[in-house]
Amino acid sequence: MTSRYLPRINSIFKWFTLPTLLLTSFAQAVECEWQYISQWNGGATAEIQATNNSDAVVDLDHFTAEFPGGVTVQHVWNASVSGSNPYTFIPSDWNAQLQPGAGMVVGMQVSTPSGVPASENIPVLGGDCSDQPVPEGSLSIAAKDKVLAGSADDITVTLVTPSLPSSQPLLSVSPYAEYSYMSSTGGSNDAGYIMGYYYRVSYDNPGTYLWRAEYEQSELVAEHSVEVFPVTARPTVSYQMPELIYAGQPFSLTIIGEDTELLESLTLTPPSGAEFSLQSSDHQSDTLWRDVYIGELPAGEHLIYIEAEDPDGFFQKKQVTVNVLPFGGDNTPPVADIYFFADFTANDTVSFRAAITDAENNIANARMMIFQIVDGARVNPQEIINRDYDDTGDEILFASWATSMAGAYELEVIVTDADGERGVDTASFTVVEDEGGSISFSFSGSEKVIVDTRQSVGVFAYHPTRIPYEHSLSIEPYARANRTSSSSSGGGGEGYTRIYFYEIAYDYPGTYLLTATSAGLDPVEKRVEVFPVSARPTARIEVPENIYDNQEFTLTVIAEDTEALESIFLSYPSDIEFTLQSKDYSSDTYWVETYTGALNVGTYYFNVLVEDSDDFAQRVYRSVEVKPVVDEPPEVLWCDWFGYDVPVCEDHSLTDFQWINDALCIGYQTCGESRIFSR
Numbered sequence: 001m002t003s004r005y006l007p008r009i010n011s012i013f014k015w016f017t018l019p020t021l022l023l024t025s026f027a028q029a030v031e032c033e034w035q036y037i038s039q040w041n042g043g044a045t046a047e048i049q050a051t052n053n054s055d056a057v058v059d060l061d062h063f064t065a066e067f068p069g070g071v072t073v074q075h076v077w078n079a080s081v082s083g084s085n086p087y088t089f090i091p092s093d094w095n096a097q098l099q100p101g102a103g104m105v106v107g108m109q110v111s112t113p114s115g116v117p118a119s120e121n122i123p124v125l126g127g128d129c130s131d132q133p134v135p136e137g138s139l140s141i142a143a144k145d146k147v148l149a150g151s152a153d154d155i156t157v158t159l160v161t162p163s164l165p166s167s168q169p170l171l172s173v174s175p176y177a178e179y180s181y182m183s184s185t186g187g188s189n190d191a192g193y194i195m196g197y198y199y200r201v202s203y204d205n206p207g208t209y210l211w212r213a214e215y216e217q218s219e220l221v222a223e224h225s226v227e228v229f230p231v232t233a234r235p236t237v238s239y240q241m242p243e244l245i246y247a248g249q250p251f252s253l254t255i256i257g258e259d260t261e262l263l264e265s266l267t268l269t270p271p272s273g274a275e276f277s278l279q280s281s282d283h284q285s286d287t288l289w290r291d292v293y294i295g296e297l298p299a300g301e302h303l304i305y306i307e308a309e310d311p312d313g314f315f316q317k318k319q320v321t322v323n324v325l326p327f328g329g330d331n332t333p334p335v336a337d338i339y340f341f342a343d344f345t346a347n348d349t350v351s352f353r354a355a356i357t358d359a360e361n362n363i364a365n366a367r368m369m370i371f372q373i374v375d376g377a378r379v380n381p382q383e384i385i386n387r388d389y390d391d392t393g394d395e396i397l398f399a400s401w402a403t404s405m406a407g408a409y410e411l412e413v414i415v416t417d418a419d420g421e422r423g424v425d426t427a428s429f430t431v432v433e434d435e436g437g438s439i440s441f442s443f444s445g446s447e448k449v450i451v452d453t454r455q456s457v458g459v460f461a462y463h464p465t466r467i468p469y470e471h472s473l474s475i476e477p478y479a480r481a482n483r484t485s486s487s488s489s490g491g492g493g494e495g496y497t498r499i500y501f502y503e504i505a506y507d508y509p510g511t512y513l514l515t516a517t518s519a520g521l522d523p524v525e526k527r528v529e530v531f532p533v534s535a536r537p538t539a540r541i542e543v544p545e546n547i548y549d550n551q552e553f554t555l556t557v558i559a560e561d562t563e564a565l566e567s568i569f570l571s572y573p574s575d576i577e578f579t580l581q582s583k584d585y586s587s588d589t590y591w592v593e594t595y596t597g598a599l600n601v602g603t604y605y606f607n608v609l610v611e612d613s614d615d616f617a618q619r620v621y622r623s624v625e626v627k628p629v630v631d632e633p634p635e636v637l638w639c640d641w642f643g644y645d646v647p648v649c650e651d652h653s654l655t656d657f658q659w660i661n662d663a664l665c666i667g668y669q670t671c672g673e674s675r676i677f678s679r
Helices: none
Strands: 003-005 023-026 030-040 043-052 063-066 072-077 079-083 087-091 103-111 124-127 138-142 146-148 152-161 170-174 178-189 192-202 207-215 220-229 236-240 251-258 265-269 276-285 288-295 300-309 315-325 335-339 349-357 363-374 377-392 394-402 407-417 422-432 438-443 448-450 454-463 471-476 480-490 496-505 510-518 524-531 538-542 553-560 565-571 579-584 590-597 602-612 617-627 637-641 644-648 654-659 664-669 674-678
Touching: 043 063, 072 079, 087 103, 138 207, 138 220, 152 207, 152 220, 170 192, 236 300, 236 315, 251 265, 251 300, 265 288, 335 407, 349 363, 349 407, 363 394, 377 394, 438 510, 438 524, 454 471, 454 480, 454 510, 471 496, 538 602, 538 617, 553 565, 553 602, 565 590
Parallel strands: 146 220, 335 422, 448 524
Antiparallel strands: 003 178, 023 030, 030 043, 043 103, 063 087, 063 124, 072 103, 079 087, 138 152, 152 192, 170 207, 178 192, 207 220, 236 251, 251 288, 265 300, 276 288, 300 315, 335 349, 349 394, 363 377, 363 407, 407 422, 438 454, 454 496, 471 510, 480 496, 510 524, 538 553, 553 590, 565 602, 579 590, 602 617, 637 644, 654 664, 664 674
């Protein structure tokens, strides 16, 4: 046995090797040629050339062309086009009639798979280009049309020739698949010699595989396409039956078939001699079938087979082992009793309680199951407790369950004693939709903050029928969030609210995404823009250096911002009067306001609040001291300075003087003046 491994890319039209490619077919009078004129990556121009080789006029009707996958016709000239692979080309009135020896051309532009030469996409011509001559003998490929990936299949190549074949046909496949030659058989009849060649192939990956066989001695060619599907295309089977089955007691067996596309059959094969009757058949859809059988079996171990098959011939068969217990005797079965309460809400967590007792005090196991009820049938079993006991007579089962989707459910408790006797109790309940409820944010100020501020954020979770579950706040990228307080309220038909307040510190400028989540509620998001400190507006208050009692002075307020100012407001004691004299808002970022007023002696406090368009604010304080007015001294005062009389300026602030010569000196005064005095 030998194996062949083909390359992944192998043109099935390998005899076309020239840039200009010809495909010829023969009708009784018309010879057709397919020719690529030019080609590029992803496309080409091509022609169908038809020639009348007869001695009579030929009226053309139509041509057809069927391409390998991935080729489409984009534009046609000298004919009209319809259909889609195969394409039909109908000649125009002016070129539909061919005189003897004459020809015509149908041109077109086609798109081809990227990276694949146009020479690998030769169409099969038909219509007026049909009726190719049949070579002597025949060649055929026999294989399944549809198989599953990972499976092995057999391929038979049959060759019929008038004379004994001198060689074996060449077999190839594209894309890659592993195959090996197995054996061959031969014989003869009135048609000639018949040879069969057998191969075994393994398909590793899903896809379409094209097999091609060639017998070069007579130019015979055969092709066969095989669709390889993923393993998931196979149907699946499952079953449901009681945990404990007793001899001679009827029990229910549910078989379930599922398929991704379509089911063809679902069958049950019971043990030989046993009878199972079909009680209900629920083909809920083309892809989900559910059949319920009732039967009984003698004590012992039995095998039951179930099988599902789809129209593609894919199937799955499952062996089910059934252990049947001898029927009980004088033993008293245990008792299960469910303590139940009202219906529940989806996305809630609820508790169940059941009492179990046994007269002989020999409980061995207790199990609690939840089933969803769909169209009257149990589906999606969930085991929430399964507990073993050792010779006990009275127990209480507790279990918690997180409710899932809304709908009808059934709770089942099964208690088994050491003798195999069991007690069962069931209770039905409904899970209603978790309707309503929401999460929202509450911000102190706006959703734009300065990097050095602390922002207070409230997260409000509301639900109309229950207290919302704990909710959480996440921030991306990271920011420090400290929960400062929490509260809850509601009830009595008003709904329930749970509130958490956080203090958030943003360390760096940027955009932060805040996300609040709570089980059963849709999460909510909020974006916060954090700006650098330089984004906050600045302000200052300017006043004269000396302000005197009840004398009018000017106060100037100046505000600046990097983007845009929104407001400016000057505050001062309520018992004084200040008048706005002028304001200069010559730009969005620089504002000036001028006020005038007079004050009595004392200290006064002014503050200005400026705010920009992002609601960033700055408040600046300034104290103003008003001095008393001093009586005006004589214009010149003289004093003895080292034996000389020297004048003192009117504010008595002569601080120093300097002799210029015997008679002149300069006196320096804090009032900022200097005078020259004589001796």
